[in-house]
Amino acid sequence: MMKVIVVGTGYVGLVTGTCLAEIGHRVICIDKDEMKIEKLKRGISPIYEAHLEDMICRNIKEQRLSFSTDMKEVAEDTQVIFIAVGTPSLEDGDVDLSQVEEVAREIGKSLVSYGVIVNKSTVPVGSCVRVAQIIRQNLRKDISFDVVSNPEFLREGTAVYDTFHGDRIVIGSRSKKAVEVLRELYKPFHQKFFITNPESAELIKYASNAFLATKISFINEMANLCEKTGGDIRAVAEGMGMDQRIGNKFLQAGVGFGGACFPKDVKGLLKTGEKYGYDFKIIRQTLAVNEGQKQKPLRILEENIADWKGIKVGILGLAFKPGTDDVREAPALQIIKDLRGKGAQIRVYDPVANASMQSVLQFPITYCNNPYDAVTDCDAVILLTEWPEFQELNLRKIRRLMKRTIFIDGRNVFASEAMGEKGFDYYPMGIGSEETAQRKLKEGVVKVNESEKSNYTSGRTWNQVSTCN
Ligand SMILES: NC(=O)c1ccc[n+]([C@@H]2O[C@H](COP(=O)([O-])OP(=O)(O)OC[C@H]3O[C@@H](n4cnc5c(N)ncnc54)[C@H](O)[C@@H]3O)[C@@H](O)[C@H]2O)c1
Numbered sequence: 001m002m003k004v005i006v007v008g009t010g011y012v013g014l015v016t017g018t019c020l021a022e023i024g025h026r027v028i029c030i031d032k033d034e035m036k037i038e039k040l041k042r043g044i045s046p047i048y049e050a051h052l053e054d055m056i057c058r059n060i061k062e063q064r065l066s067f068s069t070d071m072k073e074v075a076e077d078t079q080v081i082f083i084a085v086g087t088p089s090l091e092d093g094d095v096d097l098s099q100v101e102e103v104a105r106e107i108g109k110s111l112v113s114y115g116v117i118v119n120k121s122t123v124p125v126g127s128c129v130r131v132a133q134i135i136r137q138n139l140r141k142d143i144s145f146d147v148v149s150n151p152e153f154l155r156e157g158t159a160v161y162d163t164f165h166g167d168r169i170v171i172g173s174r175s176k177k178a179v180e181v182l183r184e185l186y187k188p189f190h191q192k193f194f195i196t197n198p199e200s201a202e203l204i205k206y207a208s209n210a211f212l213a214t215k216i217s218f219i220n221e222m223a224n225l226c227e228k229t230g231g232d233i234r235a236v237a238e239g240m241g242m243d244q245r246i247g248n249k250f251l252q253a254g255v256g257f258g259g260a261c262f263p264k265d266v267k268g269l270l271k272t273g274e275k276y277g278y279d280f281k282i283i284r285q286t287l288a289v290n291e292g293q294k295q296k297p298l299r300i301l302e303e304n305i306a307d308w309k310g311i312k313v314g315i316l317g318l319a320f321k322p323g324t325d326d327v328r329e330a331p332a333l334q335i336i337k338d339l340r341g342k343g344a345q346i347r348v349y350d351p352v353a354n355a356s357m358q359s360v361l362q363f364p365i366t367y368c369n370n371p372y373d374a375v376t377d378c379d380a381v382i383l384l385t386e387w388p389e390f391q392e393l394n395l396r397k398i399r400r401l402m403k404r405t406i407f408i409d410g411r412n413v414f415a416s417e418a419m420g421e422k423g424f425d426y427y428p429m430g431i432g433s434e435e436t437a438q439r440k441l442k443e444g445v446v447k448v449n450e451s452e453k454s455n456y457t458s459g460r461t462w463n464q465v466s467t468c469n
């Protein structure tokens with residue numbers, strides 16, 4: 001059993017701290033947000049994930065988990081200190097390291113004996129060295145310490161499961177002593193360790209996220225091609241995924257990736273390239289394609305709606321993916337803003353994310369308590385998050401409640417034939433028809449206009465991508 005401090009109680013800090021307590025360590029989670037800590041002390045989780053709150057409560061009760069706002073908790077017997085604070089994007093796509101640097105200063109001032117400082121925040125290559133420098137500059141006396149990189153790979157919504165069943169634990173360290181401490185700490189998880197130097201560990205995190213994001217943008221481009229050629233992206237993805245070198249995961253086409261990580265980390269890696277004089281061309285396009293995907297629903301509506309006066313649109317799903325109430329960089333955010341730009345009235349429903357959307361949107365829209373209310377009297381419905389409950393929707397009732405029949409399925413939840421039979425003008429992602437393919441062929445050689453070519457220029461503008469014609 002070790003004494004562990006976790007600084008930052010966002011998704012990563014809270015789940016890491018709770019899971020370490022669950023395997024028997026004595027964990028104190030520290031955050032400067034007093035309200036959050038007050039609630040956590042009472043067992044109220046600031047984030048939604050099934051079973052997480054129960055686990056927090058149990059570990060508080062059994063006295064392995066506690067919460068504080070005070071770095072003075074770092075005492076003689078502290079063996080490991082995690083840095084798990086936010087690293088958001090700056091305006092130009094670079095990574096804002098101010099929270100990490102602030103914590104490093106505080107750790108320097110608080111350290112009283114040898115400790116392993118673990119950087120769990122996603123930080124650009126070179127950050128471990130920087131954190132060690134800051135700690136050293138702030139030490140009150142000559143104390144030895146190690147800083148290691150230990151990137152986190154958990155997914156929101158399944159974070160507890162991922163912590164117990166991760167594919168690997170990556171540790172970047174040049175200190176054998178620190179590696180041994182972490183091996184001991186994580187032993188009960190029974191996972192594979194991958195030990196490397198801090199720079200490689202830091203790059204592994206960005207490379208993993210950028211690679212997965214690129215896989216999504218690739219399948220989304222294939223989906224766009226399917227629409228023109230009569231292919232069905234679901235079959236294409238399944239057929240591709242049967243090749244074990246490709247794998248069947250992360251091949252779900254849709255309205256693009258969002259969340260707290262992919263958009264910011266892909267931009268962060270692009271920025272790292274720029275700083276070191278390297279233009280990372282593939283991931284520049286990964287971002288551009290993703291922006292285009294988020295614009296697809298609006299393009300479809302523009303083709304179908306001539307006069308936007310009095311148009312009502314219902315949105316099903318706001319979270320960036322099912323299983324979480326997180327709306328950070330969710331496609332829904334962009335789509336709602338686009339619809340508002342057109343003057344549409346917007347009604348939304350999400351099983352858990354209505355409140356988070358309300359807290360970030362600067363303008364009023366109608367938040368509904370159930371999906372049927374959200375589609376009532378609407379000209380069009382856009383499904384943006386594949387919550388399991390949407391599969392159970394009474395589609396005939398939805399059709400009856402709507403004014404017009406446009407149904408954009410941004411996550412391919414339904415089957416085209418069934419939706420057609422129920423009277424919808426159904427627009428899934430990446431499912432083409434033979435007629436369209438013949439028409440496209442007759443139109444002759446496709447000329448991609450310069451202005452339609454996509455590009456992402458870090459810190460400047462997005463050129464819009466035409467994806468739905
Ligand atoms: N969210 C995820 O799914 C996920 C997964 C893997 C990695 N990551 C990475 O982990 C890091 C944390 O992400 P998150 O989503 O958990 O963070 P978050 O931004 O939601 O929360 C960060 C927390 O740190 C606290 N904080 C900031 N400065 C502090 C200070 N000086 N002292 C004490 N507390 C302080 C904030 O009050 C906040 O509660 C990021 O680098 C992120 O990229 C996130």
Ligand SMILES: O=c1ccn([C@@H]2O[C@H](COP(=O)(O)OP(=O)(O)O[C@H]3O[C@H](CO)[C@@H](O)[C@H](O)[C@H]3O)[C@@H](O)[C@H]2O)c(=O)[nH]1
Nearest residue numbers: 152153154155156250251252254256257258259261320321
């Ligand atoms: O085939 C797919 C898979 C995902 N997505 C979208 O991609 C986004 C991200 O999904 P997911 O990766 O499941 O969620 P996160 O919780 O953001 O997790 C990612 O980001 C975390 C933070 O860095 C990492 O730790 C995880 O390993 C990494 O999967 C969501 O908008 C999904 O809708 C797709 O569009 N198609």
